[in-house]
Amino acid sequence: MYMIRGILYLCAIFSITHGAKILGVFSFCAHSHFMVGFRLMKELADRGHEVTLISSFPREVPIENLREISVEEMKKPVSEYLNKLREFGQLNHWGQLQFMLEMARIYTEIVLKNQNVQALLNSDEKFDLVIMEHFWNEAFTIFAHRFKCPLIFVAPGPTTIFNSHLLANPSFSSYMPNLLTGYGSKMNFWERLSNTFLDLLSAAFVEFRLLPDQNAVLKATIPNAPQLRTILYNASLMFVMSDISIHDPIPLQPNIKNIGGHHVGPLKALPKDIKEFMDNATEGVVVFSLGSNLKSKDLDPEKKRAILRVFSKIKQKVLWKFESDLDEKPSNLKIYSWLPQQEVLAHPNTVAFIGHGGLLGTIEAVYFGVPILGLPTFWDQNKNIEEVVRRNMAIKLSLQDLTEETFGTALHQILNDKKYRRNAKLRSQIMHDRPMPPLEEAVFWIDYVIRYRGAPHLKSAALELEWSQRYLIDILSFVSLCLIAIFLVVSFVMKKIFSNSMHRVSNLKKNK
Incomplete structure (x- = not known):
């Protein structure tokens, strides 16, 4: 009898955690955002779960157990914003938040109005879990x-003032820098003052602009x-793209999990021409890519010429992701409109990575132990590069300040100072040294949430409090009112005593 009960129990557990129906919502039309979700959704499909994925990058070849709902019509309107990313980097803090709000409103509305999404929402389908990217949506x-x-959030970056409130995660401005700063955890007084102001401004923006706007959509x-x-x-869990190898330690609720690096691999064979080029690079290879949103072809002509002049003077070979043809290339340079970034970074002859500071590219460089020359432009890129600069595996150079001299000096330093390579290898070792790979950990927690039907025991009691209660505003207000009342009473009593004393003195003088 006990054996039968045990078998039934195991069958119940198995049925809950295997073959579940999962809806993934990773719809933003930036390829880096899509890859964060797709790597996870494909792994779940490969493990036998029945996955439905809402995305703007539908696959040409169908994947077993994975059904896609395309919302790629968002690409055109959103591209108008993505094409302004260089200008975005010049906006002040409030301007950047307003920019993001407007773009988010457009893409969120397009997804929810999509005919197939509407059909899904009005269908009789059932799901065991929803996994969605949290990105102003x-x-x-x-x-x-x-x-x-149950619901699981996937943040395309670490915990920030923009997502910590969702699971009541503590956020301390004293040592947790705002996403839009380049600060580290060790801030001086003026940096802490600035950081506190930006956090308050960001929190107010979320509370009084973002949430009402999303509610209206x-x-x-x-x-x-x-x-x-x-x-x-009501979310059960949140995955964040963070890792102790590049991010400072911060407090996390039990239902927030770091899975930075989960998207890396499995590696494919390099194209023959790239492999031969890299294999024959006896002095090493420099890999240059500005990601999927920024385009190298759109660089200022003088900056392109400066970069080419520097490349012509180094002994290393260079692979450059460049989206058009390029005249007068030096003999050590090959350009490609697309590069298999993980595979070229993993090549043993790669000695440096020149990038824009996108989080996924930064994580990949750390994963493979490659020093970075960062050219950050907007959003979190400055902070991402500052994180690896503080760990002595990178140099930061503003694109605005790029000249032949500044670029040449920075690249020469990255290639010839051994500390950058040494520290990159150390950070890579730290990233790999964990109990289980991040993708395996993510799958475990997904199964866990399904198994315990939302895992409510992981949720903080702080979620049941209003923000004023959570941050003790009500207590502080009450104590303040009490102190004011005591002060007023004491003042009144002292005034009365003083007045009576003066009256007695006056009477005594009259009697004399």
Whole structure:
């Protein structure tokens, strides 16, 4: 009898955690954002889960157990914003938040209005779990509400002031720098003052601009949708793209998990021409890529000429992701409109990576132990590069300040000072030295949430409090009022005593 019960119990566990129906929402039309989700969704499909994926990058070749719902119509309107990213980097803090708000409103609305997404929301389908990227798209929490299932957020970066509130994670401005700064955890007084101001400004923006705006999108696209705030704080878990090898340690709730590097691999064979070029690079190879949003072809002509002159003077070979033809290339340079970035970084002859500071590219360089020359432009890129600069495996150079002299000096330093290579290898070792690979950890926690039907025991009690209660604003207000009341009473009593004393003195003088 006990054996039968044990078998039934194991079967129940197996049925819950294997072959689940999972909805993934990774719809933003930036390839780096898509890859964060796709790597995870494909792994779940490979393990037998039935996956539905909403994305703007549909696969040409179908994948077993993975059904895709395309929302690629967002690419055209959103590209108008992505093409302005260089200008975005010149905006002040509030301007950058406003820029993101407008772009988020457009893409969130396009996804929720999509005919196939609407059909899904109005269908009788059932899901065991929703996994969605959290990127200024809070209205997407309607998916978990609609299908009455647990929700997992995937943040495209580390914990920030923009996502910590979702799971009541503590955020201390004293040593946790704002996403849009280049500060580290060790800030001086003025940096802490600036960081506190930016955090307060960001929190106010989320509370009074972002959430009302997303609520309006939700109400406009989904009939009878509930108020956003009633469904926003029901997530079971959040994955963040962070790792102790490049990010300072911070407090995390039990239901926030670092899986930085989960997207790396499996590596494919290099194309024959690239492999031969790199294999024959006896002095090493420099890899240059500005990612999927910024285009090397759009660089200022004088900056391109400066870069080419520097490349012509080094003994290393250079692979440059360049989206058009390039005249007068030096003999040691090969350009490609697309590069298999992970594979070329993994090549043993790669000695440096010149990049824009995107988080995934930075993680990949750390993973493979490659020093970085960073050219950050916007959003979190400055902070990402500063993180590896502080760990002595990178040099930062502003694109605005790029000249032949500054670029040549920085590249020469990266290639010839052994400390950068040595520290890059150390950080790579730290990233690899963990109990299990990050992708395996992510899958474990996904199964865990399904197995325990949302794992409510992981959620903080702070989620049940209003923000004013969570940060003791109500207590501080009460104590302040009490102190003011005591002060007023004491002042009144002292005034009365003083007045009476003066009156007695006056009477005594009259009697004399």
